[in-house]
Amino acid sequence: MEGGCYCGALRYEVQGKPVFKAQCHCRACTHFVGGAPNLFMAMPANGFTYTKGTPAQFTRDNEAPATRDFCPTCGTQVASHRKGMPLVMIKVGTLDDPAAFKAPKAAIYVAEKQPFHQIPEDLTCFDGFPMAAE
Numbered sequence: 001m002e003g004g005c006y007c008g009a010l011r012y013e014v015q016g017k018p019v020f021k022a023q024c025h026c027r028a029c030t031h032f033v034g035g036a037p038n039l040f041m042a043m044p045a046n047g048f049t050y051t052k053g054t055p056a057q058f059t060r061d062n063e064a065p066a067t068r069d070f071c072p073t074c075g076t077q078v079a080s081h082r083k084g085m086p087l088v089m090i091k092v093g094t095l096d097d098p099a100a101f102k103a104p105k106a107a108i109y110v111a112e113k114q115p116f117h118q119i120p121e122d123l124t125c126f127d128g129f130p131m132a133a134e
Contacts, residue, residue: 003095004052005071005078011052012078012090016044019087020130021101025117026109028060032068032077037117039092041101045081048088055079106130 004011020042029038055069055078066089070077080089092101107119111127119125 001095001097001100002051003078003090005074005076005094007071007074007076009053009073010050010055010071010076010078012048012050012094014043014049014088014090015047018043020106021104022106022108023104023119023123024108025113027112028066029109030112030114035114037107037113039101039104040080040089041092042087042089045086045088048079048090 001014002012003014018041021040022042023037023039025037030036032038053071056072057067057069059065059067066080066082068077069079069081076094077091078094079091081087082089092098095101104123106124106126107113108126108129110119110125113119
């Protein structure tokens with residue numbers, strides 16, 4: 001699969017199958033996406049490569065720090081990484097074909113869910129991150 005930022009300055013390629021597909025309701029993700037849950041696919045990090053441009057990065061020092069890669073030109077967040085986890089979380093909206101996502105398999109950080117967020121009734125829910133690094 002391929003994808004990139006809104007302006008096209010940052011492009012990536014990812015190989016392999018998703019390890020996890022989810023919608024995240026944590027406060028950090030809702031900040032980055034403007035209020036809605038964040039839709040992402042966790043992919044093996046060794047199958048992810050930037051093919052154009054170099055991302056800017058931001059890491060907030062908190063209890064579950066994640067490094068977020070974004071385009072330094074248009075600001076689109078493309079991916080995130082968590083220390084100790086050999087995965088890259090691809091933001092679904094950055095895929096050239098977002099329909100490849102199909103649907104989330106879980107909702108995470110539902111303990112932080114906003115009242116206006118929607119979770120399908122049949123979706124598995126977790127209060128936090130089920131694959132947290134040890």
